[in-house]
Amino acid sequence: MLTPDDADFNEAAELFSLDAHIPTRDYLDQMWDRRAFAMAMPLEEVRSTHQDTLLGNVWHLANPLLSVAVYYLVFGVFLNANRGVDNYVLWLMVGVFTFGLTTRSVVAGASTMTANVGLMRSMRFPRALLPISTVFGRLLTFGFELVVIAVVAVLTGQGLSRRVLVLPIIIVVHTALNLGLAFIAARLNDTFRDVQQLIPFLFRLLMYVSGVMIPIGTFLDKEGVSPLLLRVVTLNPMVSIINLYRWVFLDESINVTNTLEMLGLVTVTLVFGFGFFRARELKYGRS
Amino acid sequence: MGDRDDAVASPRTPLALRLTDVHIEYELFAERRAALRDRFASRAGDGRRVVRAVNGVSFDVYEGESVGMLGSNGSGKSTLLAAIAGLLAPVAGEILVSAEPKLMGVGATLIPAASGYRNIRLGCLALGMSPDAIEEQFDEIAAFTELGDALERPLRTFSSGMRARLHFAIATAMTPRILLIDEALAVGDKGFKAKSAARISDMLADAGTLLLVSHSMAELQSHCKRGIWIDKGIVRMDGPINEVVAAYSAEG
Numbered sequence: 458m459l460t461p462d463d464a465d466f467n468e469a470a471e472l473f474s475l476d477a478h479i480p481t482r483d484y485l486d487q488m489w490d491r492r493a494f495a496m497a498m499p500l501e502e503v504r505s506t507h508q509d510t511l512l513g514n515v516w517h518l519a520n521p522l523l524s525v526a527v528y529y530l531v532f533g534v535f536l537n538a539n540r541g542v543d544n545y546v547l548w549l550m551v552g553v554f555t556f557g558l559t560t561r562s563v564v565a566g567a568s569t570m571t572a573n574v575g576l577m578r579s580m581r582f583p584r585a586l587l588p589i590s591t592v593f594g595r596l597l598t599f600g601f602e603l604v605v606i607a608v609v610a611v612l613t614g615q616g617l618s619r620r621v622l623v624l625p626i627i628i629v630v631h632t633a634l635n636l637g638l639a640f641i642a643a644r645l646n647d648t649f650r651d652v653q654q655l656i657p658f659l660f661r662l663l664m665y666v667s668g669v670m671i672p673i674g675t676f677l678d679k680e681g682v683s684p685l686l687l688r689v690v691t692l693n694p695m696v697s698i699i700n701l702y703r704w705v706f707l708d709e710s711i712n713v714t715n716t717l718e719m720l721g722l723v724t725v726t727l728v729f730g731f732g733f734f735r736a737r738e739l740k741y742g743r744s
Numbered sequence: 745m746g747d748r749d750d751a752v753a754s755p756r757t758p759l760a761l762r763l764t765d766v767h768i769e770y771e772l773f774a775e776r777r778a779a780l781r782d783r784f785a786s787r788a789g790d791g792r793r794v795v796r797a798v799n800g801v802s803f804d805v806y807e808g809e810s811v812g813m814l815g816s817n818g819s820g821k822s823t824l825l826a827a828i829a830g831l832l833a834p835v836a837g838e839i840l841v842s843a844e845p846k847l848m849g850v851g852a853t854l855i856p857a858a859s860g861y862r863n864i865r866l867g868c869l870a871l872g873m874s875p876d877a878i879e880e881q882f883d884e885i886a887a888f889t890e891l892g893d894a895l896e897r898p899l900r901t902f903s904s905g906m907r908a909r910l911h912f913a914i915a916t917a918m919t920p921r922i923l924l925i926d927e928a929l930a931v932g933d934k935g936f937k938a939k940s941a942a943r944i945s946d947m948l949a950d951a952g953t954l955l956l957v958s959h960s961m962a963e964l965q966s967h968c969k970r971g972i973w974i975d976k977g978i979v980r981m982d983g984p985i986n987e988v989v990a991a992y993s994a995e996g
Contacts (some may be wrong), residue, residue, distance in 0.1 A: 472762055472840035475830030487872075494869035501858050501866060575854050579847060579911065581830050582870045739833040 475581070476739055484735065488583045495586045499594025517598045518605070525553050532670040541672060544615050547606070548707055552669035554602040555702045556695060558595055559635050560660040565591040566639025567646040567653045570741050577742030584741045585734055588639040592632065599628075610706055620705045627701045630723055634694055637726030640734035647741055667695040694719045694726075759842060760922055760953040761805040761828065766837035768798035768823050768977075797823040799977035800837070807842070807921075810944075810954040812968030812985050814961075814992050820977040821957045822849075825924050828955065843921035845955075846871070848911050848928045860895030860902070860910055861886065867914040881917055888913040888939070905931045912936075916943055922953045930960055941967070961989050 479487075488495070503517065528549055532538040539545035566588045570577075573587055603624070610617055646652040664670075673696060690696065691712075697719035703709040797820040805811055813821050826832050828839055829847035854863045864885055868878045886895060889909045899907070908928045916923065929940055944954060944967060958964050964971065964985060971988030973981040981988050 472759060472842055474838060474840055475844065476827075476833040476839065490872055491869065493875045494866065497866055497869055501855065501862055573855070575856065576867075576870065578826075578831065579849055579854060580867065580870045581844065581847075582872070586870075739831075742831070 478738075481735075484583055484585075488586060488589075491582055491586060494582065495590045495593065498586075498590035499597060502591065502594045503597055518601050521554055521557055521598075521602055522605070524557065525550050528553060528670050538671045538675070540675065544613050544707060547609055547613055547615055548703065549670060550606055550609060551702050551706050552667075552699050554599070554606060555631065555699050556664055556667060556669045558599045558602075558631065559638070559695065559698075560657075560664075561598075562592045562595045562635035563638045563642045563660070564653075564656055565595060566635075567642035567656055569639075570643050570647040571650065571653075574742045584738055585640070585731065588643045588734065589636065592635050592639050595635070596628075596632065606706060615707065618705075618708065620708075624705055627698070627705065630701075630720065631698050633727045634698065634723045637723070637728075637730035640730030641726075644734045644737050647737065663693070663695065666690055667693055668699060691715050692718060692722070694722045757806045757808060757951075759804055759840075760807045760809065761803075761842070761845075761955075762838075762840040763804075763828070764802050764838045764840075766798055766801045766824070766827065766834045766839055767796060768820070768827050768832070769794050769835045770797040770823060797977055798827070798834070801974070801977070801979055802837075803972060803979060803982060805953055805955070807953055808948060808951045809970060810948055810968040811956070812964035812971045812988075813955060813957045813974055814959070814964060814971060814988065815974035815980075819974045821974050822926050824974065825849075825926050825955060825957055829924055841922060845922035845924050846915045846918075846920035847924045847926065848908075848915040849926040854899055854911070856900035857898055859898055860889070860891060863899050863910060864889075864895075864914060867911075868917055871914070871918060873918060885913045885917050890935070890939075905933060905936070908932050909936055912940055912943075916947070919947060919950070920952065922955070923947060924955045924957075926957045927959065929956075929963060930958060961993065965989060 525546075529546060533545050533549065539548075542548045569587045569591045570584070577584065577587075607617060607621075642652065642656060667673075673690065692715075697712070697715045700709060700711060701716070704711050799820075801820075801824060813825070815821050823832070825847060826849075827834055828841070829845050830841075831847065854867055858866065864882065865878060868885070869875070889895065889906075891906055891909060894902070894906065895910075899910075902910070908931045912928065912932075923944070929937060932940065948954060954967065956964065956967055968985045971981070971983060971985035971992075972979060973988050973992050981991055
């Protein structure tokens with residue numbers, strides 16, 4: 458018991474600062490304590506995204522399916538880019554859906570800090586939960602897309618192999634990349650609102666060099682391709698990630714070196730993205 | 745720190761808050777600055793468009809104290825409250841708290857597209873309540889708002905008074921040790937004011953701490969014992985609420 462005579466009496470209740478940069482461990486603890494929030498937010502978001510449209514939540518699935526149809530018409534039928542691919546519909550579908558998950562995660566991640574200003578102005582919680590919850594939200598629809606892929610695999614005679622058991626690990630790696638990119642996009646867009654407008658174009662460009670619609674080999678196997686270009690293309694983590702999904706569903710061969718490089722790049726992106734995002738922690742929702 | 749301790753009325757109770765020479769900057773024309781164009785324009789032109797909202801504020805608040813903060817619009821009261829809540833960082837000085845304060849502001853939009861019920865749930869989760877605790881208290885929180893079936897509607901359809909009820913219910917669900925209220929009581933009707941007053945006195949009786957920003961002198965006098973007058977970002981006067989209100993009213 459402290460008595461008023463003790464010099465330290467006023468310090469009896471330990472005072473602390475809320476704006477001190479808290480250790481990463483404590484920050485992660487706070488995030489873990491609020492994990493239920495990170496899971497509940499995306500459900501809410503998915504529910505409300507299309508609530509004003511006629512078909513409502515059907516669009517979550519119709520949208521990517523229509524994309525596949527458009528790309529099939531353009532690249533499969535008109536341009537005949539499906540050379541060397543046996544099951545082009547499935548091959549294209551895996552590419553479009555998996556690449557689409559990254560695009561949508563980053564686009565949503567970019568706007569999440571501005572979309573949730575009201576919440577941030579009234580409540581204190583680790584801001585990193587917002588990009589995390591948007592990335593998780595995109596995973597919900599991706600789950601349905603994987604089911605569609607599986608159905609198409611069976612219908613086209615491809616069937617499903619035991620390799621689907623590895624799918625959860627691939628999704629974890631893919632999500633780590635999406636998170637890292639979403640963190641970076643969220644912070645950049647909070648400083649410069651223009652970023653949100655630029656991201657779709659960046660990803661459209663990236664899509665053409667990630668082997669989504671046209672096999673990468675089509676333009677890399679040619680003579681006279683500069684080794685530097687070849688290096689840049691193979692370092693693109695999306696190439697290796699899509700390759701892993703196609704390995705699962707289409708038994709495409711895996712390049713081990715590229716895959717290991719991808720794992721390293723994903724780790725760097727996630728760690729850097731998280732740190733980059735946190736550096737602005739107390740400014741979100743304010744400027 | 746010695747001279748501070750001499751100045752306070754009752755050094756027997758522990759400190760709830762200690763503000764030491766707090767400076768807070770505020771970015772003007774926030775929406776416009778966010779565009780890339782303005783970023784470059786301001787670099788080339790008159791420098792950053794920044795104003796000092798709070799310019800060296802120091803005071804201590806003890807547990808169980810109820811402090812009314814008054815001052816004209818733009819004097820820095822709300823900014824200071826947001827900083828105490830840990831929602832923005834001072835550029836200089838230090839804010840120390842004994843527990844994480846909960847802020848209740850009039851403009852709280854939370855999640856506009858979600859229903860009142862979902863906002864209660866998500867708001868409590870964001871504040872760190874466990875899903876079990878929310879389940880247990882949910883009916884009580886919903887009942888406190890007295891909004892009935894309106895809680896099924898999206899929050900964006902709520903009036904400011906309805907929002908204040910909802911936000912007050914969420915902010916006090918966990919019985920905060922330090923409650924910060926930014927003009928949010930004024931928008932409520934008579935019944936809500938009585939209920940929130942009862943909840944506030946419960947909290948104060950339990951050694952909780954209240955900081956209330958208001959333009960209603962009657963409200964400040966009924967809830968608070970001490971008054972702090974903030975003027976142009978500094979403390980103009982700090983003393984018993986009646987004296988501070990009298991001095992503030994005399995000025996005009």
